[in-house]
Amino acid sequence: MKNNQPADPVNEHSWLASLPYIQPIPDALFKLIHLVQLHDREALAHIEESWSTLHVLYVITSGQARLIGADGKLTLTTGSAFVRRAGRLLQHDHYRGTLSPVQGIAIAFDFTDQEQRFWPFGSPSPISSRLLVEKAAELAQVCMSGQNLSPFRPHILFYELLDMLQDQATVFPQPDHSWLDGALRYIHEMYAHPLTREQLAKASNVSPEHFSREFKRYTGFTFIEYVSRLRIRIAQECLLLGSPTLQEVARLTGYKDSFYLSRKFKQIVGAAPSHYRHFPKKIVSLTYNYTASLLALGCIPHLCAVASWMEHDLDEHVQHQIRQYAEHELLAHPQLIAKVNPDIIIGYAPHPALNELRMIAPTILMPFEELDWKQQFIEIGRITGLEPKAQAIIHRYHQLEHEANQTLDNLMGETRGSAVCLFLNGEQGAYIFGHGWGRASHILYESLGFQPPARMLKDGQLPSGYIHVPLSDIHLYAADHIFVAYPEEVAEQQAVHSQMNSASWSSLAAIRNGCVYEIDADMFYGFDPLSMMKQLKHMMHHFISHLSMP
Secondary structure (H helix, E strand, C coil): CCCCCCCCHHHHHHHHHCCCCCCCCCCCCEEEEEEEEECCHHHHHHHHHHCCCCEEEEEEEECEEEEEECCEEEEEECCEEEEECCCCCCEECCCCCCCCCCEEEEEEEEECCCCCCCCCCCCCCCEECHHHHHHHHHHHHHHHCCCCCCCCHHHHHHHHHHHHHHHHHHHCCCCCCHHHHHHHHHHHHCCCCCCCHHHHHHHHCCCHHHHHHHHHHHHCCCHHHHHHHHHHHHHHHHHHHCCCCHHHHHHHHCCCCHHHHHHHHHHHHCCCHHHHCCCCCCEEECCHHHHHHHHHCCCCCCEEECCHHHHCCCCHHHHHHCEEECHHHHHHCHHHHHHCCCCEEEEEECCCCHHHHHHHCCEEEEECCCCCHHHHHHHHHHHHCCHHHHHHHHHHHHHHHHHHHHHHHHHHCCCCCEEEEEEECHHHCEEEECHHHCCCHHHHHHHCCCECCHHHHHHCCCCCCEEEECHHHHHHHCCCEEEEECCCCHHHHHHHHHHHCCHHHHCCHHHHCCCEEEECCCCCCCCCHHHHHHHHHHHHHHHHHHHCCC
């Protein structure tokens, strides 16, 4: 018979008293809401709009995202993460010069209790952590696998991820240097004008003594050392890129006359301005394409970013002379650059650590999307004192370009039709590039005169942008001639082949006419003169082989 009498509170209390001390368990702070994979910056913008009331953790697995938030600008590079709190929305910085299309993972979460709003992740700042990225990738794989796995597994991984984020915030707390950051921004904007410690201390609302103490601790230089070094770095960059008079350089850098400039220049650089250009220099290249451009000139960088497509062409002698890294490693760790004490640093603009790099060496940054690859190559030739050789190499490319167009004129007439290059990455879809990125598109649209697919023109993605297209929609971007770079992973290849067996793809005119050509994605990564010549020859081989058939 069931006893419906309430439990005796005295007996219940005595039972609890017989147990060891019970440790209270903290409430769960957050709950996992959404997870999505990012393919491009447009997806990031859509997430910010749709998930404005949620906290979002962004993890970048490839490329670079430059964002603007309430706390200023920040750059997320490959292998970094950032937690955006609900309501503090981010905008993509549309200034051109992105290293590569951004890909990653976005994880949305919310408070479990809206009354309790403890935030354990510290002040907002990018976090670089290989383990954190791996954990986020594991969570994404579990959430998106579609298999009937344990319902607890995603939440276990989510909380492990949050635990790692809090550890980062605890171990690497971000000191409040907002006033000092503002002072440094002012220095870098106004270096050509008179600057004093007292002036900046007053503007920062701190005493001159506190300003000096924190400035040295934060930058490693005294205020006077920092300003002098910045001005001389600007002077070096002016001399590397042109032939200004010393009086012009003095005016540009805030010195009262050329004699004082020369004295400070020799003190910091170790050579007079008039002799500086002719000195041999150790060069650091932050990007794959500039490394390849230097090697095309016969100039071996001391430290550089080297991609897989370049390694095959490096002879053993060159490999022994250079220190090789990936782009994202040099981007995230300027200390690697400082260790080799370079004379020049070259890379893409903008760069999040430009101010820090300039304290190491004069830094020449060029906007990737805004300058033609030939203009960039000429600038590198000018910086290295090898401009005539750069001009000769470009002349050789123009010869190949002219010969290719004559061949196509004979095979198909002056009307080229349309062409496109699809860089497929499995179920995730395909990337299509405008001519400002290379990746075959520059050759198709600029060198050979083909038209892009009508859909790309309609989307407004040219001349220099890129788009990510879902696998189910790639047939919408078809053209008379289609170049395809297939993925390397077997699982991704299966997804691609499945789509290409569909009616929407197999019915395309280019398929029926045999105008689909396979290319190697690695071969078409480079946007330097030697890569462009190699790509042009490879594409012409496909055209000639097909169009010469009876």
